[in-house]
């Protein structure tokens with residue numbers, strides 16, 4: 369992993385501080401890092417590809433196994449898509465809303481995930497799932513582990529677009545105190561190895577405006593979900 373500077377623990381004024389951070393890197397753990405602005409130079413390519421994915425598989429609110437409507441609507445691309453329902457959390461090859469396969473993962477998405485993983489020390493990352501979350505002001509994601517994947521030797525690569533958010537970075541136990549780490553447009557968080565099962569979440573999104581996404585934050589989470 370490349371050398372990392374100190375973690376930014378306060379939220380600076382949005383956007384004014386975004387560009388100076390680009391290219392720096394903030395350690396989250398022994399095998400976890402935020403690569404500041406890693407995706408920025410690729411956004412012009414990623415954004416229209418994302419619109420095409422969402423046109424085929426629109427965002428939808430899923431229901432938790434406990435019967436609650438999730439506050440963050442989501443969709444997926446790639447061979448496998450993460451789903452939640454009364455029956456539990458699982459990866460599926462078809463979009464339950466349409467019965468059709470999820471849209472293909474654009475090559476530029478997979479390349480970004482591979483390159484960010486390599487930058488963080490995980491070479492050869494080949495995601496088979498890209499979960500896409502859409503946050504509106506007030507949307508949040510409760511602390512959770514990403515643990516529906518088969519192979520925990522593979523990292524998680526998480527790309528932030530649009531309005532900044534506060535990433536809650538916890539421990540290996542649910543009760544551990546979570547650090548608050550701001551994530552900006554273009555930042556890529558990567559966690560694996562000893563940090564692969566760290567609890568994490570997103571604090572309620574603040575009201576803000578970004579030139580690309582308006583009041584929204586979009587997150588792309590790349591995983592290797594299926595068998596090797």
Ligand SMILES: O=C(O)CCC(=O)C(=O)O
Pocket residue numbers: 499501509514526535568569570587589
């Ligand atoms: O939106 C984020 O940055 C995190 C998303 C996440 O943890 C998930 O979808 O499992």
Ligand SMILES: [Fe+2]
Pocket residue numbers: 512513514568
């Ligand atoms: Fe997660």
